[in-house]
Amino acid sequence: MKDTALSERKLIILKAIIQNYLETGEPVGSRTLSKYTELNLSSATIRNEMADLEDLGYIFQPHTSAGRIPSDKGYRLYVDMLMEDKEEEITKRENAMLEKADKVEKVLQQAAKVLASNTNYATLVSAPVNSRNTLKFIQLSQVDSEQIVAVIVLGGNVIKNKIIEVGETLSNETLLKLNMLLNTTLNGMPIDQITLGLIARLKEQAGIHSEVVGHVLDAVAEIIHVEDDMKIYTSGATNIFKYPELSDKQSAQEIISAFEEKQQLEELVTETLASESGNGIQVYIGDETPVKTMKDCSVVTATYELGEGMKGTIGIIGPKRMDYEHVMKTLKTLQGELDAIYNKNPKE
Amino acid sequence: MKDTALSERKLIILKAIIQNYLETGEPVGSRTLSKYTELNLSSATIRNEMADLEDLGYIFQPHTSAGRIPSDKGYRLYVDMLMEDKEEEITKRENAMLEKADKVEKVLQQAAKVLASNTNYATLVSAPVNSRNTLKFIQLSQVDSEQIVAVIVLGGNVIKNKIIEVGETLSNETLLKLNMLLNTTLNGMPIDQITLGLIARLKEQAGIHSEVVGHVLDAVAEIIHVEDDMKIYTSGATNIFKYPELSDKQSAQEIISAFEEKQQLEELVTETLASESGNGIQVYIGDETPVKTMKDCSVVTATYELGEGMKGTIGIIGPKRMDYEHVMKTLKTLQGELDAIYNKNPKE
């Protein structure tokens, strides 16, 4: 029995085992399979084949005298080769909700929700990260005698603001001048090109107000700091209660905590964005996930793009026996929708 | 046995039962209580008293031949009369973290976290609602040939912004003029005083740019819309797994969903803000809570204030057998801290 290639029949059996297990969640035995119309084999024959498949590590028994369950390796083979693309229509209705929402946050939160209700798994949507982004516009305004507010507009119309305490009261002209200075120098500039040298030069030009400029640039720096900025929207975390294998106290606690804290999800997102595959869809099975608390889950992620190389992630987290076909199809659709929404937006 | 007043001894026994149950979570029996030093009574006597207390509805047995458990009515009596204020020091260390955070959202998220780690219950912090708030400052800025951004600063330095599409390109002077117009009229104005008449007047004064002004005021309206604006920060939802009586699948699912969706928590917050009690601390036991999914929990909330009558809520949600004394004390402290933080902020 060579490890390199499985016989046709073994593949069919493996596929049958997995599909059956995806549906029922119960270990599947030889008798069940022999009743499977496609292959007219007795249970005994199937047993032999299953023994082989077990030796090769594609399936295993939870205990002696139980049926077989796919191993991570088995799932992997299935996802890579055995699975056929389901060409189903996913519910367009709900997606209509996406169109309506206007603010970015709302759209993404909606997206997570739609995804969750379409799949019955836990979902996550990360906002586009604005590294490689450009600074579009800065505006300083007096708010109080000793406070100014800096409004910073980034490419993609992401707007940020920060209150800055200034010791002195700035005159209107001064503010106007500073605004001019900042905008003529920085407008349209990719934020990774704002160097220390540039900052020094700006401060110099600001003269006695160099301190204010310093504060403003600090604010910019703070705003674009990726980690700090990564917003993650989630939905349907409680869906995991639908899958007994994940809903014992221990697991449920851990997984839901991950969704609550979001810290760990960030890792997942960065990992996904870093290692991109062909169509942008990635499947992590069990131990393959970057996040240890999800070692008993499968995670499927997709990347969507929003002009300018700004990228975000959508993903779903569920049991290993998840409906990969449906999930991948749904992700692909949503990915498309998001792309569309952002590209039809007033061009950048 | 009159219902109006319980004998001194019954009160002591009831208190003992409750305190014991808070600690252990197990039904408490007569023998356990008779060993209680304070009251030198035999288990038989105690049994008689317990039978009375049960008749009166303060305690009950989960099943025959089990110890007694406090009923909602029992808890209520305890909270109202029997409980003594614990004068413990709560950990000041963690509160230091509160000081550091600057942005409102960060502070509140932190607050929720601190609360959760101090109590081991699920917690919630609602951002101050800005009805009764004033508009401090408006700034329109050109961002693109056909887009302007409106930055709106509210009292308490809450900053909002919104992109507005304008059909035409506005000149610098026009913008300046509009800014002048808006600010001279609206600055410092309580937002509930921005009436239709005022809006009409403004539009008239804006002349050919009345449309833009309309958009801006729409944006203001949208921003101050209370429901839409209510942000709720939560933490420690998974703490409920620590309490077996709440962590069966059904309950856990429901409670955590409530925390994820936040919808239901909003109801809780509005209810709390509406019916305010003396020191602003409220205790909902079991069915008393406005949120049906929490009928097996107790909810304790407090209101904090931030100048100008802007109010927010902090609250904790846990099992009925929660440590009310500790919780109320902690809430009171945090309430104070928040008040302090916001009142030491540059005066409004």
Add this chain to the structure above:
DNA sequence: GTTAGCACTCAAAACAAGGGAGTGCTAATA
């Protein structure tokens, strides 16, 4: 190579028995 048959394994369900915590009641006691 396939299959029928059989002995074997093991988890889960069903059942039985015992222990223990707790109660209510009654009768004795202070």
Add this chain to the structure above:
DNA sequence: TATTAGCACTCCCTTGTTTTGAGTGCTAAC
């Protein structure tokens, strides 16, 4: 009269035993 000791009773929980049934591996026959 209030308290307590004593006792019978209830019911949950734990433990151990048995039964059932699904499933396997192996061997021998086809």
